[in-house]
Amino acid sequence: WRTGEAARYVETLRVRCLTPQALLREAGLSADAVDVLALDLEGLDGEVLRAFLALPGFRPRLVIFESNILLQRSPTLTQRLFRSLSRRGYTLAAARPNHVAWLSQEMRCRGMERAGVRGSSTV
Numbered sequence: 001w002r003t004g005e006a007a008r009y010v011e012t013l014r015v016r017c018l019t020p021q022a023l024l025r026e027a028g029l030s031a032d033a034v035d036v037l038a039l040d041l042e043g044l045d046g047e048v049l050r051a052f053l054a055l056p057g058f059r060p061r062l063v064i065f066e067s068n069i070l071l072q073r074s075p076t077l078t079q080r081l082f083r084s085l086s087r088r089g090y091t092l093a094a095a096r097p098n099h100v101a102w103l104s105q106e107m108r109c110r111g112m113e114r115a116g117v118r119g120s121s122t123v
Contacts, residue, residue: 020058024055031058034058037052037060037064045065049063064100067096090104
């Protein structure tokens, strides 16, 4: 797709890559200061979310991550990730193309349907 007519719309950019710990440090935040984590990483959401969850004290009230590509590429990793979130006290729901996870004891699910979340359940 980089040839022909579409090629004029393609631009190569260099971006810095940071670990979750380095990103938080650069932002001046501690892991326990994060309330919401929203990821859309074109299939790499699972790996990055696992890296954030490995940080001591990291426990945001709400996690949103793209799951369509993740489910297709690695159903096993996806199920492990769902189980890990559930063990940590999160309730999960599909809001295609995403999944939403919230800490059950800290958030109510009112308004979740308005946000496009259907079929909320604990995995």
